[in-house]
Amino acid sequence: MRYPAFLQRIADRADVQPVRILTFSINGQAVSAREDETILSVARENGISIPTLCHLDGLSERGACRLCIVEIKGSPKLSPSCVTLPRQDMEVITNSDRVLDYRRKILELLFTERNHICSVCVSNGHCDLQSLTTELGMTHVHYDYLHTRHAVDASHERFSVDHNRCVLCQRCIRVCEEIEGAHTWDVMGRGYLSKVITDLNQPWGESTSCTGCGKCVQVCPTGALSEKGKSVAEMTKKRQFLPYLKLMRGDESR
Amino acid sequence: MTIEELQDIGKIEKEKQEGFKYRIHVCVAAGCLSSQSGLVKEALEKEVARRGLESWALVKGVGCLGLCTAGPMVAIEPDGLLYQGVSVSDASDILEALGGPPVNRLDCSAHLPFFARQRKIVLENCGHIDPESIEDYVAEGGYEGLYNALRTMTPAGVIEQITKSGLRGRGGAGFPTGLKWTAVSKTKSNVKFVICNADEGDPGAFMDRSVLESDPHRVLEGMAIAGLAVGANYGFVYVRAEYPLAVKRIRTAIARAERLGVLGRNIFNTTFSFDVTVRLGAGAFVCGEETALIASIEGRRGSPRPRPPFPSELGLWGYPTLINNVETFANVPPIIRKGGAWFASIGTEKSKGTKVFALAGRVNNTGLIEAPMGTTLREIVFDIGGGVTGDRKFKAILTGGPSGGCIPAQFLDMSMDYESLAQVGAIMGSGGLIVMDDSSCMVDVAKFFIEFCMSESCGKCVPCRVGTVQIYNLLKRITEGGGKPSDIELLEELCDLVKNTSLCGLGQTAPNPVLSTMRYFMDEYKAHIEDKVCPAGTCHMNPTE
Amino acid sequence: MDEKEVDRIKVNEDRRWRLVNRTMRLHGHQPDALIETLHAVQESFGFLDIDSLKYVAESLRLPLSLVYGVATFYHFFTLKPPGEHTCVVCLGTACYIAGSSNILKTVEEQTGIKPGETTPDRKLSLLTARCMGSCGLAPVVVFDGEVHGKMSSASVLENVGRLLNHDD
Numbered sequence: 001m002r003y004p005a006f007l008q009r010i011a012d013r014a015d016v017q018p019v020r021i022l023t024f025s026i027n028g029q030a031v032s033a034r035e036d037e038t039i040l041s042v043a044r045e046n047g048i049s050i051p052t053l054c055h056l057d058g059l060s061e062r063g064a065c066r067l068c069i070v071e072i073k074g075s076p077k078l079s080p081s082c083v084t085l086p087r088q089d090m091e092v093i094t095n096s097d098r099v100l101d102y103r104r105k106i107l108e109l110l111f112t113e114r115n116h117i118c119s120v121c122v123s124n125g126h127c128d129l130q131s132l133t134t135e136l137g138m139t140h141v142h143y144d145y146l147h148t149r150h151a152v153d154a155s156h157e158r159f160s161v162d163h164n165r166c167v168l169c170q171r172c173i174r175v176c177e178e179i180e181g182a183h184t185w186d187v188m189g190r191g192y193l194s195k196v197i198t199d200l201n202q203p204w205g206e207s208t209s210c211t212g213c214g215k216c217v218q219v220c221p222t223g224a225l226s227e228k229g230k231s232v233a234e235m236t237k238k239r240q241f242l243p244y245l246k247l248m249r250g251d252e253s254r
Numbered sequence: 255m256t257i258e259e260l261q262d263i264g265k266i267e268k269e270k271q272e273g274f275k276y277r278i279h280v281c282v283a284a285g286c287l288s289s290q291s292g293l294v295k296e297a298l299e300k301e302v303a304r305r306g307l308e309s310w311a312l313v314k315g316v317g318c319l320g321l322c323t324a325g326p327m328v329a330i331e332p333d334g335l336l337y338q339g340v341s342v343s344d345a346s347d348i349l350e351a352l353g354g355p356p357v358n359r360l361d362c363s364a365h366l367p368f369f370a371r372q373r374k375i376v377l378e379n380c381g382h383i384d385p386e387s388i389e390d391y392v393a394e395g396g397y398e399g400l401y402n403a404l405r406t407m408t409p410a411g412v413i414e415q416i417t418k419s420g421l422r423g424r425g426g427a428g429f430p431t432g433l434k435w436t437a438v439s440k441t442k443s444n445v446k447f448v449i450c451n452a453d454e455g456d457p458g459a460f461m462d463r464s465v466l467e468s469d470p471h472r473v474l475e476g477m478a479i480a481g482l483a484v485g486a487n488y489g490f491v492y493v494r495a496e497y498p499l500a501v502k503r504i505r506t507a508i509a510r511a512e513r514l515g516v517l518g519r520n521i522f523n524t525t526f527s528f529d530v531t532v533r534l535g536a537g538a539f540v541c542g543e544e545t546a547l548i549a550s551i552e553g554r555r556g557s558p559r560p561r562p563p564f565p566s567e568l569g570l571w572g573y574p575t576l577i578n579n580v581e582t583f584a585n586v587p588p589i590i591r592k593g594g595a596w597f598a599s600i601g602t603e604k605s606k607g608t609k610v611f612a613l614a615g616r617v618n619n620t621g622l623i624e625a626p627m628g629t630t631l632r633e634i635v636f637d638i639g640g641g642v643t644g645d646r647k648f649k650a651i652l653t654g655g656p657s658g659g660c661i662p663a664q665f666l667d668m669s670m671d672y673e674s675l676a677q678v679g680a681i682m683g684s685g686g687l688i689v690m691d692d693s694s695c696m697v698d699v700a701k702f703f704i705e706f707c708m709s710e711s712c713g714k715c716v717p718c719r720v721g722t723v724q725i726y727n728l729l730k731r732i733t734e735g736g737g738k739p740s741d742i743e744l745l746e747e748l749c750d751l752v753k754n755t756s757l758c759g760l761g762q763t764a765p766n767p768v769l770s771t772m773r774y775f776m777d778e779y780k781a782h783i784e785d786k787v788c789p790a791g792t793c794h795m796n797p798t799e
Numbered sequence: 800m801d802e803k804e805v806d807r808i809k810v811n812e813d814r815r816w817r818l819v820n821r822t823m824r825l826h827g828h829q830p831d832a833l834i835e836t837l838h839a840v841q842e843s844f845g846f847l848d849i850d851s852l853k854y855v856a857e858s859l860r861l862p863l864s865l866v867y868g869v870a871t872f873y874h875f876f877t878l879k880p881p882g883e884h885t886c887v888v889c890l891g892t893a894c895y896i897a898g899s900s901n902i903l904k905t906v907e908e909q910t911g912i913k914p915g916e917t918t919p920d921r922k923l924s925l926l927t928a929r930c931m932g933s934c935g936l937a938p939v940v941v942f943d944g945e946v947h948g949k950m951s952s953a954s955v956l957e958n959v960g961r962l963l964n965h966d967d
């Protein structure tokens with residue numbers, strides 16, 4: 001289970017007792033799982049796909065994008081599968097019409113927030129947000145576009161950040177804090193005025209804490225963070241290092 | 255300290271005060287202070303000194319007397335006289351009238367129903383005791399509950415009384431307090447915390463502030479009893495920085511309680527220790543949410559995290575944490591003193607005790623009130639509240655602030671309890687009540703609240719961050735005369751989405767004011783959209799688009 | 800002496816930093832002291848400037864971006880220096896129902912500034928608040944920290960005019 005660092009203590013406590021194995025069902029399919037595995041990871045192990053955006057294997061969970069919501073029988077509330085733990089005999093439904101409909105609408109909201117016009121984006125063709133439209137069958141946006149305008153920061157010598165493409169998933173923040181240990185990124189402001197920043201909201205190139213490792217660029221789901229001088233075809237993101245780093249540091253047991 | 259010593263302190267204080275023939279209580283809570291009650295108190299003191307009556311009349315600053323609209327308020331004990339709108343120049347007349355007929359022009363008796371219809375448990379000391387004097391609180395039986403809990407009860411016994419009392423969380427959701435305490439007490443940990451949520455963010459509510467300003471020791475005693483019951487030795491009061499007076503009074507109270515030995519190390523010479531620290535909020539409504547509040551105390555951005563795990567398992571710094579609202583803690587000492595059964599005898603079947611409300615808006619008597627659960631809206635608005643101002647027509651009452659709903663006139667005879675309110679699409683909330691007359695436009699009110707939620711959204715989850723902006727834009731368009739008939743459906747759809755998919759309570763309840771106004775005042779929405787008219791005349795319609 | 804050292808001495812020279820340093824010491828320079836410390840900075844200096852944020856981040860050993868993120872999350876904190884006087888219009892529910900949005904509009908028109916801004920001569924900052932808890936006195940406007948209840952557009956204008964033309 002990957003809770004943020006400050007939540008880790010419960011995991012520590014859980015170590016004292018042996019982990020229980022329990023059985024439950026996803027979409028009617030019987031599955032078994034450790035009690036500390038999330039529904040999302042159990043589903044994926046069993047070949048059941050659940051769309052995600054803020055989740056990334058190797059990073060702590062946020063439960064923020066709400067795309068991985070699932071229905072749990074007997075509960076009127078929808079639960080984010082990335083942070084929900086199974087209980088014995090729980091009945092999880094990942095593909096009801098209600099859930100699919102909500103997911104599509106949430107994705108639409110994301111598209112209305114900032115400028116996500118694929119044809120002029122460096123990540124066109126290998127973008128998580130773009131893939132989600134196909135996965136969720138989102139063909140058009142029926143809300144008004146907000147398209148708040150943001151600046152592009154190209155002050156870093158190797159990378160650039162285009163806030164117009166940012167979906168505020170906080171992957172860059174987490175990888176920088178949890179894996180690289182630099183904590184160069186964070187969010188400023190709140191609500192719809194939130195923005196990811198480097199250091200004291202200064203140009204990335206002037207950041208004193210950035211190590212230039214580029215992990216943030218690799219985990220970014222969209223074209224918000226990109227390498228300079230790469231063509232659309234070249235701007236693929238490499239993320240295989242993440243689970244590897246996690247494993248080498250002995251964190252994978254969590 | 256023994257119980258006798260504690261009672262002695264109270265007795266001496268009582269005798270001291272009763273030694274005065276007259277006690278002049280001046281309200282020094284924030285409402286009256288802003289209408290210069292501080293100067294009134296000074297003037298009265300000077301006048302007493304000038305007349306050489308120092309041993310005969312006592313001038314005392316007290317907490318909220320309730321009727322904030324008529325401030326500054328002055329009460330004369332033991333006669334039970336109440337004066338309103340007192341100014342510095344009235345000091346001489348007030349002293350002249352002591353023992354004789356009251357000063358007519360200041361008389362407050364017209365507001366009698368305001369006081370007569372209330373029943374005070376949480377506010378029992380408000381307006382009677384000096385909030386900065388611990389002796390005064392002890393004289394009213396203060397800290398006896400804590401003593402009983404420590405010396406004559408077990409932690410399980412304390413929780414049993416709370417459970418038996420049927421007390422439910424006064425912060426809004428109404429979760430049974432006994433269950434919450436049980437959950438925290440059952441989690442095994444050497445370190446546990448108790449947090450008092452005084453981040454009263456609902457714009458239009460001032461119950462918690464008034465309680466902290468008028469009777470801070472009651473909250474501390476409640477927290478200490480809770481600490482004893484769940485096994486916590488540390489407490490935090492998370493209070494808004496916008497309430498400087500409340501912050502000052504609670505800090506003073508903590509210092510005095512520690513000096514008396516009823517807080518801090520080895521309380522009442524037992525092995526139980528309980529320390530309380532004040533932490534300031536910094537202007538974020540979302541920090542009223544448990545997990546966001548915890549993040550804020552830890553010094554981080556107040557973003558909520560998904561629950562479970564609940565704070566009772568995994569709270570402050572990862573330790574089990576009990577979080578209750580100010581009013582909930584304020585209910586605890588009397589329950590322990592008088593027993594859970596006594597508390598359970600007040601109120602309705604499922605909602606026990608009383609509720610403090612901050613009554614404001616278009617109503618004659620605005621102020622702080624406390625009424626038993628199950629009191630009807632009509633009693634609150636027309637008896638206690640004295641009716642709508644300017645003899646205008648009552649239109650609706652707002653409960654629960656930005657998470658609540660509007661209740662129209664047809665439900666005036668509804669009983670105020672958690673269940674009934676939920677049935678009509680509103681919530682009890684923390685207790686802010688805003689009365690509206692026919693000059694208020696309901697679409698505009700919905701817009702006001704969604705604008706609030708939009709700017710208070712932490713921005714973490716997508717539905718709340720973007721959905722509230724979408725709803726706001728639609729309402730803005732409608733109130734400006736550019737609404738389309740299809741907007742209604744779109745509004746309903748967005749509200750449903752935000753309500754069901756948001757991460758925390760803020761997003762899940764943000765659409766409530768929109769939904770409830772659409773439910774009861776659809777004709778106003780239609781008038782805005784189809785006829786381009788604002789029936790209340792509030793919106794500046796500009797149907798050029 | 801490196802640059803940091805010089806900064807530190809400068810800081811020590813400024814008496815206003817004492818409150819800030821005391822706050823951090825009181826909390827043992829733990830990360831959870833951040834918000835309390837920012838309160839202390841704002842109390843001492845009236846606002847949070849970039850240098851003080853840097854100093855706080857360094858003293859509490861916190862990432863710069865985290866400190867900036869916290870300082871901008873909470874609306875009580877301001878990163879811009881306030882004017883000589885402040886005028887806070889309450890936009891809480893009770894005040895809104897009582898017409899505080901009109902009061903705000905009048906002040907905006909009179910001063911030519913929007914909420915969060917300061918007049919060019921730095922005399923007056925206009926701010927809005929989410930409920931001061933004085934709903935019984937709605938609509939409420941706070942001038943230089945002093946709460947004024949039952950205000951009207953006219954009485955607010957009078958007060959604003961007094962502050963704007965106040966010469967000392």
